[in-house]
Amino acid sequence: MNLEKKVQQTLKRIKINKKEKILLALSGGKDSGIVAFVLKKLGYNIEGLHINLCVGKYSQTCEKKVKELCNKLNIKLHVYDLKKQQGQTMKEIWRKNKNLNHCSACGVIKKYVMNKQARKLKAKKIVTGHNLDDEIQTFLLNIFKGSPELSANTGIITNNIQDKKFIPRVKPLFYIQEKDILEYAKKKKIHFLSGKCPFANISYRIEIRDFLRKLSTKEKNNIISNFENLKPKLNKIKNKNKNYCKICAEPCRGNVCKACITLK
Ligand code: AMP
Numbered sequence: 001m002n003l004e005k006k007v008q009q010t011l012k013r014i015k016i017n018k019k020e021k022i023l024l025a026l027s028g029g030k031d032s033g034i035v036a037f038v039l040k041k042l043g044y045n046i047e048g049l050h051i052n053l054c055v056g057k058y059s060q061t062c063e064k065k066v067k068e069l070c071n072k073l074n075i076k077l078h079v080y081d082l083k084k085q086q087g088q089t090m091k092e093i094w095r096k097n098k099n100l101n102h103c104s105a106c107g108v109i110k111k112y113v114m115n116k117q118a119r120k121l122k123a124k125k126i127v128t129g130h131n132l133d134d135e136i137q138t139f140l141l142n143i144f145k146g147s148p149e150l151s152a153n154t155g156i157i158t159n160n161i162q163d164k165k166f167i168p169r170v171k172p173l174f175y176i177q178e179k180d181i182l183e184y185a186k187k188k189k190i191h192f193l194s195g196k197c198p199f200a201n202i203s204y205r206i207e208i209r210d211f212l213r214k215l216s217t218k219e220k221n222n223i224i225s226n227f228e229n230l231k232p233k234l235n236k237i238k239n240k241n242k243n244y245c246k247i248c249a250e251p252c253r254g255n256v257c258k259a260c261i262t263l264k
């Protein structure tokens with residue numbers, strides 16, 4: 001089945017209304033760029049959000065790429081500048097969180113900003129470009145860390161906390177392998193920022209990614225279907241506390257949300 005059909009089928013399962021506003025998180029990379037291309041083609045009501053993490057030249061290049069894409073596809077773009085709007089650059093945040101690897105800290109901040117901005121812009125869903133390879137990596141990483149329940153809420157839709165302040169995150173490329181995304185981009189002559197973030201220091205994830213590269217499509221699909229079969233069980237052992245952060249009032253599980261702990 002081709003990529004567009006797969007995306008259509010995935011979105012059908014979560015019944016997104018074509019009129020409802022969805023906020024597409026655009027990094028400047030190929031995955032979220034392809035999502036923009038396909039969703040626009042399918043007629044969804046999308047606006048873009050780019051978070052400028054203020055890590056120097058790399059951030060400037062990413063923002064430029066996102067702007068070019070949105071101009072080309074006629075997508076309204078919202079740029080969130082971390083330094084201007086949050087008061088700290090990602091580099092400053094990393095310096096304060098030496099116990100966290102860069103990607104974990106960055107992930108926490110990005111999800112936090114996405115949720116708040118989606119609410120502010122009255123979007124009903126957040127859409128990201130995570131693909132099948134990313135999802136398998138996360139699932140296996142959580143198993144290796146001894147916390148498989150952390151995967152309980154991932155899937156084509158992440159409804160982490162059942163609360164009206166929490167905007168569900170959707171992954172239209174959940175069932176699509178990176179190699180098929182690359183092939184699609186090539187076929188459609190879509191050019192994106194290649195190469196990964198120069199600050200990524202998640203060696204464990206990279207090892208898993210390299211291991212996964214050796215697997216066949218069938219094996220990867222088996223991992224994903226095992227994960228989906230396990231989900232109801234993982235849900236039972238998951239921490240389901242619902243709370244509001246004492247500092248920022250965002251929905252979270254403990255007393256203070258992960259973003260406030262990271263931002264300090
Ligand atoms: P990553 O966490 O870099 O693997 O990216 C996963 C997804 O998060 C991307 O496909 C985008 O949808 C989103 N994303 C990553 N970085 C940004 C960013 N700087 N601004 C907005 N969305 C982002």
Ligand code: ZN
Pocket residue numbers: 245246247248249250256257258259260261
């Ligand atoms: Zn908070």
